[in-house]
Amino acid sequence: MNGFRTRGHPIALAAVRRAVRTGRPPHAMLIVGPDGVGKTTLALDLAAGLLCVDPDPASRPCRDCAACRKVEHDNHPDLHRLMPEGAGDQIRLVQVHALVAELALLPMEGRWRVAIIEAAHRLNPDAQNALLKTLEEPVGAACIVLVADEPQSILPTVASRAARVRLGPVSRPEIAALLEDRGVADAARSTSIARAARGRPGLGMTLAALPEASIVADRLARTLLDLARADPSVRLGAVGGLVADGAALDAMLRGEGSRAAGVTSARGARVAPAERRRAAARVLAAWRDLGRDLFVAASGGGHELNDPQLLEELRDVASRVEMRDLLAFLERLDALIAAVEGYANPELVLDALALAWPRARAA
Numbered sequence: 574m575n576g577f578r579t580r581g582h583p584i585a586l587a588a589v590r591r592a593v594r595t596g597r598p599p600h601a602m603l604i605v606g607p608d609g610v611g612k613t614t615l616a617l618d619l620a621a622g623l624l625c626v627d628p629d630p631a632s633r634p635c636r637d638c639a640a641c642r643k644v645e646h647d648n649h650p651d652l653h654r655l656m657p658e659g660a661g662d663q664i665r666l667v668q669v670h671a672l673v674a675e676l677a678l679l680p681m682e683g684r685w686r687v688a689i690i691e692a693a694h695r696l697n698p699d700a701q702n703a704l705l706k707t708l709e710e711p712v713g714a715a716c717i718v719l720v721a722d723e724p725q726s727i728l729p730t731v732a733s734r735a736a737r738v739r740l741g742p743v744s745r746p747e748i749a750a751l752l753e754d755r756g757v758a759d760a761a762r763s764t765s766i767a768r769a770a771r772g773r774p775g776l777g778m779t780l781a782a783l784p785e786a787s788i789v790a791d792r793l794a795r796t797l798l799d800l801a802r803a804d805p806s807v808r809l810g811a812v813g814g815l816v817a818d819g820a821a822l823d824a825m826l827r828g829e830g831s832r833a834a835g836v837t838s839a840r841g842a843r844v845a846p847a848e849r850r851r852a853a854a855r856v857l858a859a860w861r862d863l864g865r866d867l868f869v870a871a872s873g874g875g876h877e878l879n880d881p882q883l884l885e886e887l888r889d890v891a892s893r894v895e896m897r898d899l900l901a902f903l904e905r906l907d908a909l910i911a912a913v914e915g916y917a918n919p920e921l922v923l924d925a926l927a928l929a930w931p932r933a934r935a936a
């Protein structure tokens with residue numbers, strides 16, 4: 574029995590197991606997939622496996638030796654973790670330079686130096702280019718794992734030098750089993766959280782710890798559904814409330830619950846641009862989920878729905894909107910999700926979407 578923590582993802586996990594067992598990991602790996610799906614968990618499984626000092630490679634990571642415990646406590650000198658910092662929520666060039674310098678050195682304790690670059694989609698092109706030389710001329714004992722939600726923001730020159738692993742959704746029973754095993758939810762609650770987690774074990778763990786986040790998420794979905802029946806002025810008037818809920822949800826899910834209280838409205842001057850963007854991104858993600866649920870309901874489905882309690886209402890609205898309009902809306906939404914990440918003004922994007930959201934015909 575070894576200590577891999579990854580749930581689901583059998584193909585990706587098999588590749589990581591093989592790299593650990595043979596002691597021949599790729600010099601660089603790019604793990605992509607949605608937020609909370611298990612990318613960092615998989616990267617840490619690889620790091621622990623490579624750094625573990627158990628004499629039997631098949632038992633690594635043992636989670637018991639000194640090296641495994643250091644990985645667990647995030648203080649292993651050969652494990653380097655980079656994540657966005659500062660106001661712009663970016664991984665800065667200076668961080669990459671420091672990493673590159675460390676990776677050029679021999680490992681301190683283990684056989685490898687392992688770098689995990691979290692939110693690698695937050696590396697700007699300069700920072701990615703700074704990494705490139707290390708990727709092009711790999712040093713023998715370094716393994717770099719890039720973890721990204723949005724692979725399209727990784728430069729092709731960088732992506733092409735990394736073994737690519739894509740993580741899809743994890744099944745509901747696997748997520749429910751994880752929640753029960755960790756003792757964070759009983760059987761009944763773990764089933765309902767697993768449904769709300771939409772294939773993302775990390776989100777499931779967060780929701781289990783934060784019942785109030787589920788309440789805000791439900792309110793957001795209901796507001797959006799109600800807007801399908803509302804006229805344009807009501808829709809525009811609702812955007813401020815949506816952003817406030819998005820900001821609260823974002824703060825809770827990022828573990829900054831206390832800061833949520835300070836966010837009154839994202840139209841207010843007190844809210845930093847990065848926070849407004851993240852708040853809008855939460856609203857857009859909820860909108861996409863709801864739009865997809867609406868589409869599923871219109872097609873007669875419903876078993877896969879995020880919120881079965883909404884099912885009846887969804888079916889009612891779905892029967893009164895044009896499917897063609899809904900599909901066009903979802904396409905536009907996907908494009909705008911990328912735009913909000915980059916340059917677009919979040920409130921203007923939400924205003925535009927509020928007006929473009931298909932209108933339910935009167936019953």
Ligand SMILES: [Zn+2]
Pocket residue numbers: 624625626627633634635636637638639640641642
């Ligand atoms: Zn170990």
